[in-house]
Amino acid sequence: MKTVAGLVSLREMLRSDLRSVASAEKKTFARDAWKLKDFSDLLRPPTGMGIVAEVNDTLVGYLIGMQGADEAELLNIGVIPEARRRGVGRGLMKIWLERLFERGVKSVYLDVRTSNHPAIQLYESFGFNVAGCRPHYYSDGEDSLVMKLALAGGTWRGSRFDGDHRR
Numbered sequence: 001m002k003t004v005a006g007l008v009s010l011r012e013m014l015r016s017d018l019r020s021v022a023s024a025e026k027k028t029f030a031r032d033a034w035k036l037k038d039f040s041d042l043l044r045p046p047t048g049m050g051i052v053a054e055v056n057d058t059l060v061g062y063l064i065g066m067q068g069a070d071e072a073e074l075l076n077i078g079v080i081p082e083a084r085r086r087g088v089g090r091g092l093m094k095i096w097l098e099r100l101f102e103r104g105v106k107s108v109y110l111d112v113r114t115s116n117h118p119a120i121q122l123y124e125s126f127g128f129n130v131a132g133c134r135p136h137y138y139s140d141g142e143d144s145l146v147m148k149l150a151l152a153g154g155t156w157r158g159s160r161f162d163g164d165h166r167r
């Protein structure tokens with residue numbers, strides 16, 4: 001278990017967390033919130049891996065991703081509104097990327113709404129770059145930016161990160 005600012009603990013997501021994860025997802029995404037079953041279908045080791053963040057045993061953030069061979073994709077990340085801007089999102093990303101690095105993953109991909117500046121800034125701070133665009137990717141017609149991070153010998157800035165590792 002790791003802590004962010006001494007208050008938030010971070011650990012791998014368990015199936016027993018899924019009810020709390022789905023509840024946090026509802027608070028996080030006003031529209032298009034995933035259901036418990038969506039998380040349950042994806043949280044299947046070794047390909048599916050999740051991380052949760054807790055404050056006093058209450059789940060405040062979550063991340064779920066998928067790994068295939070030496071590539072991985074971020075599928076979902078959320079921090080409940082009242083816990084934002086305290087380093088929780090950064091902590092979730094950091095632990096997940098460290099695990100992927102240890103597993104030999106070389107490239108990490110994600111899609112993000114073109115209007116989601118907080119998330120884009122978070123990803124850029126880890127060294128993700130825009131690799132493409134998918135027009136009308138989301139159900140409401142918004143485009144996605146495809147972002148990529150090279151973990152092995154590339155642009156990864158997260159090695160042994162403590163706090164803000166931007167350079």
Ligand SMILES: CC(C)(COP(=O)(O)OP(=O)(O)OC[C@H]1O[C@@H](n2cnc3c(N)ncnc32)[C@H](O)[C@@H]1OP(=O)(O)O)[C@@H](O)C(=O)NCCC(=O)NCCS
Pocket residue numbers: 028029076077078079080083084085086087088089090091111112113116117118119121122123125164
């Ligand atoms: C994106 C999200 C996960 C960030 O979580 P968070 O815990 O608030 O992020 P952190 O406090 O760790 O911030 C890390 C960095 O992200 C960026 N960031 C986060 N929120 C931001 C905001 N509102 N505006 C600008 N940059 C922001 C900053 O670079 C920040 O670093 P800084 O605090 O040193 O400036 C959170 O805003 C969220 O859950 N949003 C709704 C769900 C979502 O959009 N998920 C992503 C789908 S692709």
